[in-house]
Amino acid sequence: DTGVSQNPRHKITKRGQNVTFRCDPISEHNRLYWYRQTLGQGPEFLTYFQNEAQLEKSRLLSDRFSAERPKGSFSTLEIQRTEQGDSAMYLCASSPDRTQETQYFGPGTRLLVL
Amino acid sequence: TQLLEQSPQFLSIQEGENLTVYCNSSSVFSSLQWYRQEPGEGPVLLVTVVTGGEVKKLKRLTFQFGDARKDSSLHITAAQPGDTGLYLCAAHRGKTSYDKVIFGPGTSLSVIP
Numbered sequence: 001d002t003g004v005s006q007n008p009r010h011k012i013t014k015r016g017q018n019v020t021f022r023c024d025p026i027s028e029h030n031r032l033y034w035y036r037q038t039l040g041q042g043p044e045f046l047t048y049f050q051n052e053a054q055l056e057k058s059r060l061l062s063d064r065f066s067a068e069r070p071k072g073s074f075s076t077l078e079i080q081r082t083e084q085g086d087s088a089m090y091l092c093a094s095s096p097d098r099t100q101e102t103q104y105f106g107p108g109t110r111l112l113v114l
Numbered sequence: 115t116q117l118l119e120q121s122p123q124f125l126s127i128q129e130g131e132n133l134t135v136y137c138n139s140s141s142v143f144s145s146l147q148w149y150r151q152e153p154g155e156g157p158v159l160l161v162t163v164v165t166g167g168e169v170k171k172l173k174r175l176t177f178q179f180g181d182a183r184k185d186s187s188l189h190i191t192a193a194q195p196g197d198t199g200l201y202l203c204a205a206h207r208g209k210t211s212y213d214k215v216i217f218g219p220g221t222s223l224s225v226i227p
Contacts, residue, residue: 004156033215042118042202042217043157091156102147103215105156 002026004106006092012112013082020078021109025094032075033103034067035091036060043091049075082113117141118203118218126224130192135221137203138185144206146186148177151200151220160188193225 005024013019025032030051035043046065048056051072061067064082069075079086089110093103119138127133137146145164149157161170163179163186170177174197176189190197200220 006156040219042204042219044217045215093156102159102162104159105149107154108156110154 004092004094004104006090006106006109008109009107010110010112012114014114015082015084017082018078018080019082019111020076021090021092021111023075023077023092023106025074025092026096026104027073029094029096029104030072031095032069033093033095034075034077035093037089037091037108038087046077079111082111084113087111087113117216118205120201120203120218120221122221123219124222124224126226127193129194129225129227132189132191133193133223134187134189135201135223136185136187137218139205140184141205142183144183146179146183146203146205148186148188149202149204151202152198157200157202190223193223195225195227198223198225 004026007022011019032049034046036046037043044060045058046061047054047067049069052069064080067077089108091105091108093105095103117139121136145162147162148160150160151157161172161177163170163177166181166183168179174191178187186203200222202217202220204217206215
C-alpha cells in the first residue's frame with residue numbers, strides 16, 4: 001500500500017494526558033498537512049509542512065499542539081494536556097509539489113478524550 | 115461562518131434514483147475539489163475542477179463548476195448503495211497560501227437498497 005498511513009487509528013485517553021499521532025505520507029510527496037474533523041463538519045486546516053519546514057499554522061493550533069517533520073518524511077502531531085474538546089478525527093494529507101491543490105488523505109486517527 | 119456551504123446536509127434515497135448536491139460560496143475560487151468520505155476513513159478525492167463552466171464525468175458522477183467559479187454541483191445517476199458516504203467540497207482561494215484550503219460541512223448521502 002503506497003497511500004498515506006496514520007497511526008494509531010484510534011486513541012482513547014484521559015483528560016490531561018499527552019498523545020502523539022504519526023503520519024507517513026506518500027513517499028515522493030514533499031507537502032504534508034494536518035487537519036481536524038469533528039462530527040458533522042468538514043476537515044479544518046491545522047498546519048502544513050514543505051519538506052521539514054512548517055510553513056503555515058492555523059489559529060486553531062493552540063500552544064498545546066505541536067507538529068514536527070524532522071527529516072521531511074513522516075510527521076508527528078502531539079497534543080499536550082488533552083481536553084475533552086480535543087476529541088476529533090485528526091487527518092493527515094500529502095501532495096506533490098507540482099499539484100498544490102490535490103491532497104491525498106490518510107485514514108485518520110480518531111481521538112476520544114474522557 | 116461557513117465560507118463553503120453545502121446542500122442538502124442529509125439525503126436519503128432509494129437505489130436507482132438520481133440526485134444532485136450543491137456547493138456554494140460568495141467567494142471566487144481558483145479550483146474546487148470534491149471528496150467522498152466513508153465513516154471512520156479519510157476523504158478520497160473524486161475530482162478537481164479549475165475552469166469556470168467546466169463539466170467532468172466520473173462514471174455515474176457528473177461534476178460542474180459554476181461559470182463564476184463560486185459554486186459547484188455533483189449529480190449522481192442511478193445511485194447505488196456503494197455511493198453512500200459524506201460528500202465534501204473543498205476549495206482554494208489563492209494559489210500560494212495553504213491555510214486558504216477550506217472544506218464545506220459536507221452532504222451525508224445514504225442510498226437504501
